[in-house]
Amino acid sequence: MRALLCLILLTSAAQAAPRSAQVRVYSLYKLKAVDIEPESQYSQAAGARLAGKASVAVHGPLASFRSKTRTLAQKKISASGGIWLSGPGLPRRLYRGELSFSAKNGRLVVINEAPLEEYIASVVSGEVSDLSDPEAYKAQAVAARTYTLKHVTNHSGEGYSLCDSTHCQLYTGSASVRAKARAAAEATSGQILTYEGAPAETYYHAICGGKTADMSSVWPFESKPYLVSVKDGPASRPYCSIAPGFLWKTKIYFTGLTRLARQAGWIVGDENATGLRITAWDTSGRAQTLEIRTQRRGVSVSATDFYHGIGRRAGWRAVRSSWFSVQQGKDYVFLDGRGSGHGVGMCQWGAEGMGRKGFTYREILKHYYPGTEITND
Ligand SMILES: [Zn+2]
Ligand SMILES: [Zn+2]
Numbered sequence: 001m002r003a004l005l006c007l008i009l010l011t012s013a014a015q016a017a018p019r020s021a022q023v024r025v026y027s028l029y030k031l032k033a034v035d036i037e038p039e040s041q042y043s044q045a046a047g048a049r050l051a052g053k054a055s056v057a058v059h060g061p062l063a064s065f066r067s068k069t070r071t072l073a074q075k076k077i078s079a080s081g082g083i084w085l086s087g088p089g090l091p092r093r094l095y096r097g098e099l100s101f102s103a104k105n106g107r108l109v110v111i112n113e114a115p116l117e118e119y120i121a122s123v124v125s126g127e128v129s130d131l132s133d134p135e136a137y138k139a140q141a142v143a144a145r146t147y148t149l150k151h152v153t154n155h156s157g158e159g160y161s162l163c164d165s166t167h168c169q170l171y172t173g174s175a176s177v178r179a180k181a182r183a184a185a186e187a188t189s190g191q192i193l194t195y196e197g198a199p200a201e202t203y204y205h206a207i208c209g210g211k212t213a214d215m216s217s218v219w220p221f222e223s224k225p226y227l228v229s230v231k232d233g234p235a236s237r238p239y240c241s242i243a244p245g246f247l248w249k250t251k252i253y254f255t256g257l258t259r260l261a262r263q264a265g266w267i268v269g270d271e272n273a274t275g276l277r278i279t280a281w282d283t284s285g286r287a288q289t290l291e292i293r294t295q296r297r298g299v300s301v302s303a304t305d306f307y308h309g310i311g312r313r314a315g316w317r318a319v320r321s322s323w324f325s326v327q328q329g330k331d332y333v334f335l336d337g338r339g340s341g342h343g344v345g346m347c348q349w350g351a352e353g354m355g356r357k358g359f360t361y362r363e364i365l366k367h368y369y370p371g372t373e374i375t376n377d
Contacts, residue, residue, distance in 0.1 A: 020097060021119035021148055023112050023171055024155065027163035029090060031108040033057035034101075039082025039094060046072050050079065056101045058108050063101040077101040082174075085110070093173035111160050117185045118174060120145050124181040126170045127204075128348055130244075133355030136348070137184035139364040142374065143202040143346055144169060145185075146192040150199045193365055194375045195226050201345075202369065203227065207246055208347035209323045209339025210238040210285075212368065217282035218304050218322075218342050226369045229284040232350045239353030240339070246349075248320050250335045252276075256314070257292070257333070264309040266301050267294050276326055276333045278303075286323040286343060304342070345369065 026034075034057075038050040045054060046065040054067035056077050064073040079099040086092040098113040114122075123144045124137060131137065147169060152161045154168050162168040193200040201224055203215070215227035233239035240246060257273040267273065275293030279300065282288045287303040301309075303322035310319045324337030346368040354364045362374055 019116050020113050021116055021152075021171075022161040023114060023119065023164050023168075024158075024160045024162070025085070025093070025095060025110050025112050025164045025171070025173070026090060027167075028165050031087075031090075031110065032106075033108060034085045034087045034090065034110065036079060037084040037086075039084060039096075043079070043081040043083055045079035045083065046070070046074075046077050050081075050083070056108065058103045058106060061103055063103050063108065065101075075102060084175075085173075091172070092175075094175040095173045109159075112173075114171075114174075116145070116148075117189055118177075119171060120148070121177045121182040121185040122171050122174060123148075123169045124184060125176055125178045126172060128181075128352075129178070131348065131352045132180075133352050134180060134184065135355035135359065135361045135364060136351040137180050138188050138361035139346065139351045139355075140204070140348065141181070141184040141188045142191050142193055142361065142365060143204050145188070145190075146194075146199050146202045149192055150201060188361070190376055191374050193369060193372045195224070195369075195372045200224070200226060200369055200372050203342070203345035204348055204368075205339075205341025205343055205345065206347075207240045207243045207321075207338075207340040207349045208232050208238075208343050209240070209246070209321060209337075210235060211343075212345065212347055213284050213286055213322075213343030214282065215344050217284070217286070217288060218344050220302075226371045227344055228370065229282075230368060230370060232347050233353065238350065239357070240347050240349035242353050242356070243340075243349035245320065245340055246338060248337045248340075250318050250337070251332050252318070252335065253332045255331075260310055260313050261292055261299075263313055264305075266292055266299050266309070271296060275328055277328070278326055284323075284343070286321070288322075307342075 035055050037053050043050045056065050059073050062073040063077045065077045082096050083099055084094050095112045096118050097115050100111045102109050120141055124140050128140050154162055164171040210232055212230050214229045216223035254273045261267045261273050271294040273292050277291050278287045279291045280289040290301050290306050291298045307322045321339040323339050324335045327334040351364045
């Protein structure tokens with residue numbers, strides 16, 4: 001009987017879309033302890049009303065709670081109703097919904113079960129903080145909600161659904177939520193993007209540069225019928241041309257290129273980069289394959305690897321996309337580029353441009369993810 005009941009519960013849970021997001025917070029920090037404070041008079045912690053400051057710390061295999069009046073060590077300490085978290089070297093953040101604190105391998109694991117739309121509003125706030133059009137915010141909310149649903153098992157082996165870093169989606173809690181993002185999450189509440197009835201893979205990026213990229217040319221061996229290259233408005237004035245940084249230029253000295261190419265393992269220790277050129281382009285006009293010349297040979301590097309390799313080592317502002325031309329100087333190359341990001345899926349600044357021209361978020365999503373539908377879950 002118990003097994004049957006359990007099965008019924010599991011089935012109904014699988015059918016209903018999640019109404020909350022289970023996120024490990026401060027996931028990039030080596031956390032041993034946090035200070036906690038109530039947001040309101042309804043905030044609870046460790047089974048009682050949280051009246052003032054308290055703290056939670058690792059205590060062997062347990063999490064220990066300490067306030068002015070109470071000390072408690074348990075496998076799991078729970079809190080709810082709006083809690084401020086802070087601590088030395090930690091950004092101060094507000095989390096709504098449920099919080100749980102537990103110890104794992106000497107670290108404090110903090111998991112926030114946030115109301116889904118609260119989580120979406122926070123993610124959207126971080127993603128499009130420099131945009132202003134309400135329809136662009138709504139398009140981003142649907143894309144982020146769909147991404148959440150699609151990636152809800154990212155960390156299931158570790159005991160939670162999502163982390164709060166860009167590995168999943170950047171989530172910094174409720175204090176940073178902008179009014180526009182909250183309005184967009186509410187206006188599109190429960191809506192997701194589907195392709196042939198299944199949630200779509202809603203990749204997005206900052207600025208496409210005039211044409212989005214086909215997924216298969218950025219990540220070989222992967223393709224989706226709705227992640228194909230689309231023209232982002234008229235060629236003379238793409239929707240995203242309103243973005244600051246739509247066009248960019250970078251000068252890379254061969255000494256710097258040599259260092260980065262050695263670190264990335266593209267060339268070996270005694271080789272020096274003496275040149276860089278594009279050897280293949282994709283259908284959108286982006287570089288697909290590059291050749292780094294050394295004193296001995298030419299080394300072929302995919303443009304995706306080049307963009308990520310330089311970005312990780314020298315920052316993402318140096319080479320902002322794989323859409324550029326190369327001019328060679330005596331001891332440097334000059335990159336003349338457009339766009340920012342991998343170029344797959346929705347162009348966030350293009351969404352802003354479309355919104356300002358009067359397109360709705362439904363039209364924006366259909367433009368960047370052709371063939372998809374907006375579905376109420
Ligand atoms: Zn993650
Ligand atoms: Zn664009």
